[in-house]
Amino acid sequence: MIPALGLLLGVVLGVVLQPAVPLWMQPYLPIAVVAALDAVFGAFRALLAGVFEDRVFVVSFLSNVIVAAFIVFLGDQLGVGAQLSTGVVVVLAARIFSNLAAIRRHVFKA
Template identity: 60%
Template sequence: MIAIFGLILGIFLGIWFDPVIPLAIQPYLPVAVVAAIDALFGAGRAYLEDRFNERVFIVSFSWNVIVAALLVFLGVQLGVGSAMTTAVVVVLGIRIFSNTAAIRRSILGA
């Protein structure tokens, strides 16, 4: 419940203060957000399967964001930044849909 409250508060503060993202960080932000969403849906799935562990969630959340950003950085250094970004988003998108399907099966039993 605290995590949901923190998420809602963070969204509200982000909208309220309207932060400016530096140009150097802008290519990494969408991938980091998708990686974070992947970790959140993974945590939701683990919770419904009674396997949720806070430590695993924090490590997974941080690791997903760091690895995704590093892959995009590598792509930028190799001159294929947009292709690498697309690849990372596709892979994480597949994981998100896989987790949402498992959540749906767990909730609806189908």
């Protein structure tokens, strides 16, 4: 309950406050958001499977965000930032889709 409300609260806060993303963060933030979404969907899947653990969620959330941002940062340093961030997004999107498929199986039994 609290996490769902928290997500809603965050969206409302963002709309109201209109935060300006710092320049140095701008290449990494979209990737970090996608990584965090992957963690959230993974957590929901775990919840439906009955294996959800807060600790696992926190660790996977943070590690997803940090690793995704770091990979993009590394790619930028190596001069392949655009390609590498595309790759990261593809991988994360694939994970999100597989999580969604698992959730769908749990909810609709199909």
